[in-house]
Amino acid sequence: MRQGGSSKSSFPLAPTRSFAGLLFVLAAIWYAASSQNNAASYLLLFALMSVFLVSIPRTLLNLGGLQATAESIKPAFAGQEVSLPVEVTNESRATRYGIALTLPDLGDAGEHIDEIPAGKAARTVLRFPAATRGEHQIGRLHLTSVYPLGFLQVLKQLSTPQRYVVYPKPAGDQRLPAETARSGQRSSRRELGEGDDFAGVRAYVRGESQRHIDWKAVARGQALMTKQFTAESDGMLYLDLAAVQLDDLEARLSQLALWVIEAERARRPYGLRLPAAEIPPSLGESHLHGCLHALALFQ
Amino acid sequence: MKTLRRQDTRIPRRPLLWLAVALLFALPPMFGTLPSWVPLLFLIALTAKFWMQPKGYHLRSLFWKVVLVALILSLLFFSYGSLRGIEPGVSLIVMLTSVKILEAHTAREFHIMIMVAWVLCLCGFFLSQNLAIALCLLIAFTLLLVALIQFHRGSSSAFWPPVRTAGKLLAQAAPLIVLLFLFFPRFSTGFRFQIASQRGSSTGFSDHLSPGSVSSLTNSSEVAFRAEFPDGKIPTLGAMYWRGVVMWHCEGLEWNAPKNPAALPKTSQSSLRSEGVRQWITIEAHDARWMFALDWPANWPSGARLAPGDYLWSDQPIHKARRYEVTSYPEIPNNQLHSGEREPLLQLPAAISPAARALVQSWTAGKAEPRAIVEKALEFFRAQGFLYSPSPGEYGKNGLDEFLFHRRLGFCEHYAASFATLMRLAGVPARVVTGYLGGEYNEIGHFFLVRQADAHAWCEVWFPDRGWQRVDPTAVVAPDRVNLGFSSFLERRAAAGQLDNTQGVLARKLARWPIFARARLGWQTLSYAWDTRVLSFDGDEQESFFTAIGIAGRGPIFFIVGSLLVAIALLALYTGWTHLRTRACGDRIKRIYESFCRKAARLGAPRNPSEGPLDFSRRAMRLLPNDSERIRSIAEAYIALRYAPASDPMTLEQFAKAVSAFVRAS
Numbered sequence: 001m002r003q004g005g006s007s008k009s010s011f012p013l014a015p016t017r018s019f020a021g022l023l024f025v026l027a028a029i030w031y032a033a034s035s036q037n038n039a040a041s042y043l044l045l046f047a048l049m050s051v052f053l054v055s056i057p058r059t060l061l062n063l064g065g066l067q068a069t070a071e072s073i074k075p076a077f078a079g080q081e082v083s084l085p086v087e088v089t090n091e092s093r094a095t096r097y098g099i100a101l102t103l104p105d106l107g108d109a110g111e112h113i114d115e116i117p118a119g120k121a122a123r124t125v126l127r128f129p130a131a132t133r134g135e136h137q138i139g140r141l142h143l144t145s146v147y148p149l150g151f152l153q154v155l156k157q158l159s160t161p162q163r164y165v166v167y168p169k170p171a172g173d174q175r176l177p178a179e180t181a182r183s184g185q186r187s188s189r190r191e192l193g194e195g196d197d198f199a200g201v202r203a204y205v206r207g208e209s210q211r212h213i214d215w216k217a218v219a220r221g222q223a224l225m226t227k228q229f230t231a232e233s234d235g236m237l238y239l240d241l242a243a244v245q246l247d248d249l250e251a252r253l254s255q256l257a258l259w260v261i262e263a264e265r266a267r268r269p270y271g272l273r274l275p276a277a278e279i280p281p282s283l284g285e286s287h288l289h290g291c292l293h294a295l296a297l298f299q
Numbered sequence: 300m301k302t303l304r305r306q307d308t309r310i311p312r313r314p315l316l317w318l319a320v321a322l323l324f325a326l327p328p329m330f331g332t333l334p335s336w337v338p339l340l341f342l343i344a345l346t347a348k349f350w351m352q353p354k355g356y357h358l359r360s361l362f363w364k365v366v367l368v369a370l371i372l373s374l375l376f377f378s379y380g381s382l383r384g385i386e387p388g389v390s391l392i393v394m395l396t397s398v399k400i401l402e403a404h405t406a407r408e409f410h411i412m413i414m415v416a417w418v419l420c421l422c423g424f425f426l427s428q429n430l431a432i433a434l435c436l437l438i439a440f441t442l443l444l445v446a447l448i449q450f451h452r453g454s455s456s457a458f459w460p461p462v463r464t465a466g467k468l469l470a471q472a473a474p475l476i477v478l479l480f481l482f483f484p485r486f487s488t489g490f491r492f493q494i495a496s497q498r499g500s501s502t503g504f505s506d507h508l509s510p511g512s513v514s515s516l517t518n519s520s521e522v523a524f525r526a527e528f529p530d531g532k533i534p535t536l537g538a539m540y541w542r543g544v545v546m547w548h549c550e551g552l553e554w555n556a557p558k559n560p561a562a563l564p565k566t567s568q569s570s571l572r573s574e575g576v577r578q579w580i581t582i583e584a585h586d587a588r589w590m591f592a593l594d595w596p597a598n599w600p601s602g603a604r605l606a607p608g609d610y611l612w613s614d615q616p617i618h619k620a621r622r623y624e625v626t627s628y629p630e631i632p633n634n635q636l637h638s639g640e641r642e643p644l645l646q647l648p649a650a651i652s653p654a655a656r657a658l659v660q661s662w663t664a665g666k667a668e669p670r671a672i673v674e675k676a677l678e679f680f681r682a683q684g685f686l687y688s689p690s691p692g693e694y695g696k697n698g699l700d701e702f703l704f705h706r707r708l709g710f711c712e713h714y715a716a717s718f719a720t721l722m723r724l725a726g727v728p729a730r731v732v733t734g735y736l737g738g739e740y741n742e743i744g745h746f747f748l749v750r751q752a753d754a755h756a757w758c759e760v761w762f763p764d765r766g767w768q769r770v771d772p773t774a775v776v777a778p779d780r781v782n783l784g785f786s787s788f789l790e791r792r793a794a795a796g797q798l799d800n801t802q803g804v805l806a807r808k809l810a811r812w813p814i815f816a817r818a819r820l821g822w823q824t825l826s827y828a829w830d831t832r833v834l835s836f837d838g839d840e841q842e843s844f845f846t847a848i849g850i851a852g853r854g855p856i857f858f859i860v861g862s863l864l865v866a867i868a869l870l871a872l873y874t875g876w877t878h879l880r881t882r883a884c885g886d887r888i889k890r891i892y893e894s895f896c897r898k899a900a901r902l903g904a905p906r907n908p909s910e911g912p913l914d915f916s917r918r919a920m921r922l923l924p925n926d927s928e929r930i931r932s933i934a935e936a937y938i939a940l941r942y943a944p945a946s947d948p949m950t951l952e953q954f955a956k957a958v959s960a961f962v963r964a965s
Contacts, residue, residue, distance in 0.1 A: 018410040025414045029421050034486060038619065039834045040424040040433060043480060047440060048417065050475035051468055053866055057874035058468075064881060094881035098451040114453030118881075147451045148464060149444070150410060 012155050013060060019151045022052060055149045062145045063156045065092025066099065066116070070138060073164040075289070075296070076130040077257075082164055084126040084138065090116040098147035103128055105139035130166040133253065133296050138162040167292040172255030174244070176262045177237065236281045237263055239291075240273040241298075253295050260291045274298055310409045314450035315352060317461075318409070319345055321442035322396075322416055328423035328432045329393060334378050337390045344397035357404040367398050389422040409450060416443050428620070428834055430826040441465055471873070475866050482862040484855035485838040504585065506544050506556040508733055508756060510694040510702075514710035517689040517785070519751035523735060524582040524591055525827050527746045532576050534593065536737045537782040540757065540769065541591045541749060543734035545608030549723060550648050552698040552716045554731045560606030575626040581831050582621050588613040590623065591734060591749075594769065598626035608730065622835040631767050636728065644728035644761065651724065652700045659724040669727045669762050676721055677775045680714065683707065687714075687777035711780075714772040715756035728761035732769075737784035743817075744824030753785050888940050888951065895933055895958045899923070912937055926961070933957050 026048060033041035071085040084103070090096050095117045101124060102110040109128035116122045143156040204213060204224035214225040239259050244252040256272070263270035264283065271281035272291045276298075279291055322345060329338040351357060358364060371394040372382070379387040396415050403412050420436045444465035452461060504523070505512065526541075546554035576593060590603055590611035599611055600623035606612040609631055613621075636644075662675040684707055691708040694701055699720060702713055709717075715731050722729035736755035738747035757771040774781040836844075845851040896906045896915075904919040916934030920927035936954040 017407070018414075021410060021414045025417050028418065032421055032425070036425070036619075037485070037837050038424060038428070039836050040428045041421055042483075042485065043433075043476070043833065044417075044420055044424060044436070044440070046476045046479040046483065047469075047472065049479060050472035050866075051444060053475060053870055054468055054472045054873075057870055057877055060874060061877055061881065064878060092881045098453060112453060148448045148468065150447060150451055 012063075013056070014153050014155065016146055016151060016153050022048075022151050052149065052151060056152060058148055059145065059152045059154050061094075062096055062147050063099070063143055063154055066090055066096060066143055066156065068101065068141055068143060068158050068160075070141065070160045070162045073138075073162060075165040075167055075292070077167045078130050078133050078169040080130055081127045082130045082166070084128070084162070084164075085123065086111075086126055086141070087121050087123045088113060088116060088143070089121040090118060093118050096145075096147075098145050100142075100144045101126060102142045102144065103138065103140070104142055130164075133166050133168040133250070135163055135165050135297055138164065165293060165296050167296045168250065168253040168257045170254060170258035170261050172246075172251065172258050174246075174255055176259050176266070177239070177243070237268050237270040238273050238281065239263070239270055241275065242273075253298060257292060257295050260288060260295070264288045310352070310404065310406065311450070311454070312352065313456060314409065314446045315348070317442055317446035317449055318412060318416065319349070321439045321446060322400075322419070324435050324439035324442060325416060325419045325423055327435045328426040329389070332426040333386060333390050333393070336374075336378075337393050341393050341397045344400050348400050351401070352404075355404075358398070358401040364398065364402065368395070371395070371398070385425050389425060392418060392422055406450075413443055413447055430822075430829040433829065441469060444468060475869065478865060479862055480833075480836070481841070481844065482858055482865075484858040485841055486855055504543065504587075504589070504733070504751070504754060506546075506558065506587075506589070508546055508554040508712055508716060508731055510552050510691075510698055510709075510713055510716075513712040513733070513754045513756055514689050514691065516751045516754045517710075521751045522583050522826075523749045523751050523753070524580050525746050525748050525830070526581075526738065527579040528576065529579055530577050532574075534576060536784050539737050539747075540594045540732075540755075540771075541735040541738075541753075542594050542596065542610050542732060543589050543591055544732070545606070545610050545759075546731040546733065547608070547643065547646075549646055549716075549720055551651075551720060552694060552702065552713065554716055554719070556733075557606075560604075560608070560612055562604035562612075563607060563609070573629050575628045577624065577626050579622060579624050579831075581827070581835065582617060582623070583830075584617055584619045584621075586616050586618055588616055590617070590625075592625040593627035594629075595631045596625050596627045600624060608732075610732075620830050620834045622831055635766065636761055641728060644730065645723050645726065647720070647723050652697070654700055654704055655721070655724065658703070659721055663725050669760065672725045672727055673722070673760055673770055676718060676725075677770070677772060680718070680772050681775045685709070685714075685776050687711075687773065687780065711773040712756045714776060715758050718770070718772040719758045719760075722758070722760055730759050732757055732759055736781065739784070739786065741820050741823050741827070743820045744827050746824075746827055748823055748827075755785075888937070888954070891955050891958050892937050895937075895961060898958075898961050899930070902926070912941075929957065929961060933961065 026045065029041060029045040029048065032038070033045055067089045069087050069089070071087065073082060073084050076082045086101060088099065088101070095115060097115050099113045099116065100110055101113070102108070103126060106128040109126050111124045111126050113122045113124055138160040141158040141160050143158065144153050146153045204226045212227045214222075214227050217223075217225050239256050241252055241256060244255050246252045246255060260270060260272070264287075267283060269281040269283050270291075272279040272294060274294060277294060279287075279294060322341075326338050326341065329341075358367075371391070375387055375390050375394070376382060379390075381387065382391065392415075396412075396419060399408075399412060399415060403409065416439070420439055423432060423436050423439075426432075442465075445461045448461040448464050504516070524541075544556045546556045548555040548557075575597065578593060580591060582590060590613050592599070592611055595609050596605065596611055599605055602615065603611050603613045603623070611625065658679070662672050662679075667675070686708045687710070688708050689710055691706070691710055691713065694706075694713075699717060702709055702717055712733075719729040719731045733754070733756045735749045735753040736757075737753055738749040740747055755773070757769060757773065759767045760770050761767055771781060779787075842851065845853075892912070899906065899919050902923055904915075904922040906915045906919075910918070912934055916930050919930050923930065933954065936950055936957065940950055940954060
């Protein structure tokens, strides 16, 4: 999903740090020129002033016609980096130079794009740390530029409706529960889904993982079929928040996240039981992300 | 792509290269005016930087920085004796810049270096303001812009684009520069820091005449002043005696002028019988107070006085090029000698040899008239084998006798000094005048260029009936010097083989080529325009400019605010124009469709960013059942225009109309 940012208007020009330096140099030249009555120095003063003045419209217009679109963001674990792919399109008829992208709400993350020719686009990836678990909003995206002389900074503020999810940081030192929650007579039931034992084929549904497509059948000219496996569930592994013996909620969620990953790696079908929701046991990437997502959003 | 935190990154090589070249162009004014080790150390620091930068080295240790600065301060103190004054100050700035170059390695320090380089340009203008230096500093200034632009362009490595951008910036700034230069008020801050006098020795012209003092200037092509004759009345080259200083005190071959002459009262011009010659003279800075004018100035500019002896004397030392108007008359306006004045005009050194006395007695025998004595003296120079030479060699303590009776080889100062001394011996009041003779006419700019090499010395003798009259003994010995001008005189001598000046022959041959001659005249004209139009435009000139265009008498605030307002208005115009020129062209279809979407959103059917036009129209039709027909036709037209292989221009117009009618109808 791609979403375009909409721009907000606020006064776009601000002096940079080197502007103070410029003022100081101008004052020094003025003082020297007037105390010596030195026409050549006056000329230098006016040249510097005029070049600065002429650079204002250039800086001001350097972001004209620029549109930034943020693309969808992959979830990340807390403590890791979130990557936000951004495409900056130059819809104006002039090349734009020296554009910086920053996320003011998310620390000092930033990227530089040196040049975007007229009518072209450039892509870059903004990286910023995923601080806390949960679903967050990107908030503002700032396009800034100090081109050409660096004395003034022009700002274009875009708000991106983009949201991203941060999973709890997988951590904890408790072992993955070996004991499974058996529930009486259902003990011998075999779960269809992703497991180790081949159980037959069924018609392929778009969007499913291609890993289990029966490619040999395809080669024989048959339709796409998905191989089905069953996991030997000598019992179901239910990861229960209430069962984690820790005081801190975040630590418990972190422990659950670690277990989910470990179970997936061990290919033991696992389910998740939270006070408000329950995810039945299964295996696979989408199941993994579903569980982590639930952990991330847990209130 | 680079990370935003450039503060931590090294300065890219290319902007640094531009900065270095800019600094090289800021150097020329420093050679020759500062001790040569200053620009040399600067160059070494610059070279070292390019060796250090790729390796990531830079001057880190605070200890070494302190040591370096202390070393520089002591070196400067050692060579100047003090750290005050403009040259030690400039040297200090140059040396500290060198240290900064060695130390700088972050983006912020790059900006600081650019600022420092601008200050160095300023320093250059303090050391010298001639056109060549100004062009060098203009190049340096432009290259600094290029360095900044290249820095902000990041990694793009094309050579010309940043140069072009800098050129465009400068070209767009040019009208603003002119505007500010003309109208931005020049008020003096009152406090002047003193420029140490360093030019006195190089110009050579002085208030002291001794053997060799004028002939030492014959190789100096430095400009003394330029003169224009606004009324078109141009005297002949041989009569172009530019009066500088009058010397009264005689020491044989050495003469001295008073250090601080008094002022003569203004005389009324009605007492003058003949018409005057008006001159505009642009004098180069020489840090002394003499000013030049044709013989004999009677109408002088303010800020100067007419000293006894009828020469101009500035009230203030001339530290910068100055332009003034003066009118000269072919006679001295107040040509009388009072009884008390005659005595000092016959002052002579104590030691005059018997031979010289005998020589003079042979002229004065029989109560000869002053005029006859002058004639006899000139005849003596003409007939006794005296030779004129720019390099007559040294004269010792008994110079007068050695010159008159043995070597008989001299330059104008020898002839003028000895002639005036002999006249005083004979009881005729006489004085020595130093100045310039002739000049080079520039036919492009219509002005005379007078160089140091045109320096000359001559005499004035008092006649009871006619007053002070000019007598130039050099004219007797070398008439061509007077009539042709000094450089033509030398050329003729060289052609006749009388001068073994081989080094200048090639240059003179080249100079005779028409192209070079034109180029030289053109350069001189430009240089003259720079001096007269730009350098001499100070507060007073600005005031008279304001008077001329009728906006005089307003306070500086009016002009600051006014010129800045005009500048901002120009900028706003330019901004608008550029915006129109570069704004998003987009396609019209998309714009119209976007306006439709906005209207639909206002009616309660906002389009999701992910929704295609067909999906959106279906949903909008459900949400806005009243307009469903219109929405459908707009969506169909849009899809047809957007995705059909070739669309009909009529459809576009209908589509535009349909969209503009959309809200009005509903």
